[in-house]
Amino acid sequence: MIKFSYYNELIPVRSTGEFLLYNIITGGLQVLDNQLGQTVAQLVPQSGFFPAAYPSFEEELIRLSNLGFFVDSSLDEIATYQQNYHESQLRKFTDNSHIGLTIGTTITCNMGCPYCFEVIKPNKSLRDQKVVEGIANYIESMIQKAPVKKWSSLSIIWYGGEPLINKEAIRQLSAHFIPLCEKYNIPYDASIITNGILLSKENWFFLKENKVKDVQITIDGSKEVHDVYRPLKSANGKNYEKIMENLSMMPLGINANIRINTDKRVAATLPQLLSDLQSYGIWPQRFREVSVKLAWLRAYKDADIADMRFMTQEEFFNTEHEFSRMMIDKFTNWPGNANRKAPKLKWKFPEKQTDCATYVSPYSFTFDTEGTIHKCWETIHDTNISSGKKVFGTWDQEDFRKYLDYSRTTIHPTCYKCKFNPVCEGLSCAYDTINMLDEGRFPCTAWKSQLPSYFEKMYNLMLEEGDKVAIEAPKAAAHQTHANK
Template sequence: MQLLKSSPYNVLIPVDDREEFLIFNTLTGGIEILNAEEGKLMSEISCLPYFQKEVYTDHLLLLEYLFSKEYIIDSEKNMIEIFEKNSNDYQFKNAGTIYLTIGTTISCNMGCSYCFEFVKPNHTLKDDKVKKQTIIYIDEIIRKAEQKIHTLSITWYGGEPLLNVKAIEDMSVGLIELAKKHNLIYNAKIITNGIYLTETNVQKLIDNKVQLMQVTIDGARAIHDKKRPLKQKNAKNYYRILENLSQIPEGINVLVRINVDNEVADSTPDMLDDFQSFGIWPDKYKQFSFDPAWLRSYEEITLNEEEKDNRMHVDAFFDFKQNFRLNLLERFNRWANQNQVKAAKLKWDLPSYQSTCATWASPISLVVDPNGFIHKCWETIHDDKQAPSSVFDAYDPNIFAKYSAFNRYSHNDVCRNCKYLPVCDKISCSYEAIKNTVPQCTEWKYKTESYIREQYLRMINNPESINAPTAAAAVNTGHSNK
């Protein structure tokens, strides 16, 4: 008879109010409702090293169903081996997308304390040789890659990339032609502080197939202008960005990044008021979305006491994110009711399967700095010494072998047997994971049970406010603070 065991990635959640259990699997993203008897059975099974389903004659159909959904697995199944396979299939080693980040400049018009302002190289991509050779290098990757390439994905980065919009124009022509030559899907985005999103520059971005802008706004005006000061004294900052955003035409989407500490968190209601008064959101809800990010500290930066006090613990940030979601829903539906727009519902927020950073792990993905040096992480773009190669070298995937060898599943013995390993976002940035001897645990480790239970009860008691859950696609949340 077949020996079975409970998946080590099951999270069993009692819902005492309803005499039920929820079972969530961090590996598959699946979630099911169990009655009290079924929940107690799964609790018992999870304590056993193995079992035979035939012993549980009254629950054979349930066990067969749970086996089909991988809440129960074969007792001989080696999950680490599965992770190793996932590492090859899903961490971009065998994927067909070239993720190319191009730093048009290291210079910036802002002096944000949490960015790499502790180093200020004055490098800007002006040399036509670097521009042309970068395209030649990508062409060489496409021709030499072991896997079939189907997508060329560009990120325009800095510093502030729009300080050098000419590089974006010049290189986009060659990159788009390259994609056509090899019949590749082409997409592009830009990470900008929003100051130079003038009508002219936005049209240039649209003309050059930039489909997404990530714009950072850290709270309402007083806080934002303190956190993200312009180097030009007395220049309009926060309101200039909002004015620019209010004039963005259709055809390009905007993700508003919010780097959250306690001060920023407290000011977000005023920030959302301003977004509405400028006609940005909810008015353009199909075009604009928000992405709160935990503001971590760089070891190179010495924080003063005020900054230390303002830093938010990851646990508090988790709570902020959930309250922010509710605030957005309430505001949207109040606006929708006044404007004959269909009311929105919350999407379930479940832990997502985390992939390794593509730029780091994939031998065909790279960051190119203004001098043509190749990096494997955005975090090192200001430091030539950390570049393993250059676009002026021949493409050789073996140069990047040590980066491709990184495996988030076997990287740290502390994490290896944790049931939250598949969804742990604290080791998603390979660069940070390698630097940290013992990585910080994901807040999901402490919040999953209560948070899933809360969403379930909301769905039962207030079904018009939240949709049914669906498993999320794999993501990578390793990059912050831009």
């Protein structure tokens, strides 16, 4: 006997009478004609059936079973998913060979963004040579002691505050970590999260010299909103225009991700922002090196957010979709695109989520300016909510046991039973999840409410304009954090 998979979504397509059948675990998608779809809909509540009992559809039901849309009637799918998840968690000590470090060079910032923690916390910078050497020695002790046969990579994210305010920390720590990776034959890469104000020609080449290959820069909409949401602390000097000028000077060998923290006010200015990026020769002219992505704007606790117009998850989900269409139109109408293939709107699928490595990996850490070890980017400004450990000793995985034991499957009974658990990006940020659940809120994914309508919309669009839509295969998300920077 078989049964309808718990992780299925059966979506009627009203325009055609067909049905879309999607499985969250496998990522499989099938289009069913009306008769088969109606039959499958009748099978949804049944605890078990034999395909032979439906001779007109027996062959199709067996095919769908082979594709994972129907499973053995005795299978506890939730327990199976939980077991597979926990087995992968247990392997993280040996199979996870990546070292991920986020290093706060300073908490000082030249901006006073009302939704960020810099406006409410004291300013500190990493200047103590003992801390610099302590960070490097701590990681070398981990490389030597951990049960990993071969490390796959060591990645550093330079973070703040505005990390370029304290370039010397980047210089000194790079001078430790690059030779350390050469010594142990570990591939090295580095990136930086910066507001872009200090990205002068000199600093671009400083980053290249220190092997920084990726830059994240936040621009919150066009000038009229950006300069309000991300004001300079000094009244003098250009803000929005300065960032644009600096981005236009980005040298070859570096990639930039322009992050747009989005609320309703920011969303209204997105067409102007794209026009400005084009006028400065940033995007689409450099589309191979520059990506432009929206982020759901949220704020730190106690931040001054009175003038902001936050979106619900559902509103942001729809805004993302419309922004994708906006970018395609912009790219298509760009004169430099004359001899290129027209881009297609991607039909996105829910991504299988991994938990934030900074929190749950035994080999990922955030270091603050005083050498305190954190297991989340969001706590770097507050020693009181750090791990309580410092870098002036040797690495011991048991120091972080409470973080390593985080499980998205057992964090709450409601989350355990939710069919969207495997693709819930809200659960990926353990720090946020724990805080939200303590307040009686749930970090639910927007897919939970938006999947049926979005899939139906994209299927209809594919029928109407098939040459303009591409299906993007589901994949595992490499989750980092939602840090508003």
